[in-house]
Amino acid sequence: MRVKLDPLFEYRHCPNCGQNDFIVLFNSNMKQDDFQEGIESVYMLPGDKYGRHVKCRNCHLIYVNPIEKGSKINEDYSQRKSVDASIIRESRLRATKSQVELIKRYKKGTNLLDIGCGEAFFLFNASKAGYVAKGIELSQDAAAYAKSEFGLDVETKPLEELQLPENHFDVVTLWVVLEHVPHPLTILKEVHRILKPGGLLAVSTPNIGSVLAKTLGKRWWEIRRVHINQFTTKSLMDILKNAEFKNVSSACYKESISLLYLFIPILKYLKLYEKVKTSLLPDSVLGRIMNKIMLLYPSKLNYSAVIAFK
Ligand SMILES: [Zn+2]
Numbered sequence: 001m002r003v004k005l006d007p008l009f010e011y012r013h014c015p016n017c018g019q020n021d022f023i024v025l026f027n028s029n030m031k032q033d034d035f036q037e038g039i040e041s042v043y044m045l046p047g048d049k050y051g052r053h054v055k056c057r058n059c060h061l062i063y064v065n066p067i068e069k070g071s072k073i074n075e076d077y078s079q080r081k082s083v084d085a086s087i088i089r090e091s092r093l094r095a096t097k098s099q100v101e102l103i104k105r106y107k108k109g110t111n112l113l114d115i116g117c118g119e120a121f122f123l124f125n126a127s128k129a130g131y132v133a134k135g136i137e138l139s140q141d142a143a144a145y146a147k148s149e150f151g152l153d154v155e156t157k158p159l160e161e162l163q164l165p166e167n168h169f170d171v172v173t174l175w176v177v178l179e180h181v182p183h184p185l186t187i188l189k190e191v192h193r194i195l196k197p198g199g200l201l202a203v204s205t206p207n208i209g210s211v212l213a214k215t216l217g218k219r220w221w222e223i224r225r226v227h228i229n230q231f232t233t234k235s236l237m238d239i240l241k242n243a244e245f246k247n248v249s250s251a252c253y254k255e256s257i258s259l260l261y262l263f264i265p266i267l268k269y270l271k272l273y274e275k276v277k278t279s280l281l282p283d284s285v286l287g288r289i290m291n292k293i294m295l296l297y298p299s300k301l302n303y304s305a306v307i308a309f310k
Contacts, residue, residue, distance in 0.1 A: 060235060111171070113171070189244070
């Protein structure tokens with residue numbers, strides 16, 4: 001007997017302008033079996049799997065079409081494991097301090113919501129800086145880490161299901177989130193609704209218009225299965241304006257990466273990681289040293305950061 005399977009894919013109109021007129025930039029390299037595997041770990045591996053990338057002829061947004069079904073994407077994120085939190089902890093705590101400094105420059109209000117907060121390193125720094133910080137994170141595992149390590153208030157439902165009060169938040173942040181979601185404009189409109197008039201939105205995404213992206217092409221590590229929208233600084237600013245945000249401008253903060261976090265993906269790529277894994281654990285002597293050594297770089301090297309107001 002043939003069992004009728006749910007279709008795996010969902011075709012999308014342009015997530016910014018809603019039109020259905022695009023050119024194909026490159027095709028997917030995923031095979032049927034790849035979809036059985038869960039989504040990625042935290043590591044960036046060049047030459048990974050990716051979907052078909054298209055470019056809207058009307059607004060020039062680059063997006064993946066078709067995508068895996070939205071319900072499946074949410075379920076995958078809900079089950080995502082954050083077993084590597086100790087490896088990224090030092091560098092994320094450092095980088096997110098710079099993100100807090102960025103928003104403090106623009107807005108001193110207290111109520112802050114971070115959507116897609118992950119293990120909540122940013123949220124922890126924001127609460128230390130005096131914000132009443134709340135987070136949303138689909139990954140049950142990451143949210144549990146945020147609660148147990150930092151005692152933070154983190155919801156695990158999608159934003160649209162939470163029905164948060166209107167005109168409530170002084171600041172909403174979306175750090176590297178919009179490239180993952182099937183309907184970024186819907187999320188931005190909901191963020192607009194829950195922000196107070198004059199409230200601040202800070203957004204970052206990988207920048208497909210960056211020199212790095214242009215040089216590396218399909219081998220740029222941000223071209224991967226889970227990134228289904230690819231913004232340039234301009235297309236990111238455009239979608240914010242489309243969601244009625246005002247005074248939209250680009251910004252920059254200091255990103256950081258520890259030597260350990262930088263080395264592990266390289267070793268994995270060279271298939272050497274399994275051999276040296278134990279000496280590189282974050283609580284090993286070498287692991288601890290390498291985790292303390294940080295490389296700082298301006299976010300605009302790889303990301304677009306944009307701030308805007310309601
Ligand atoms: Zn478009």
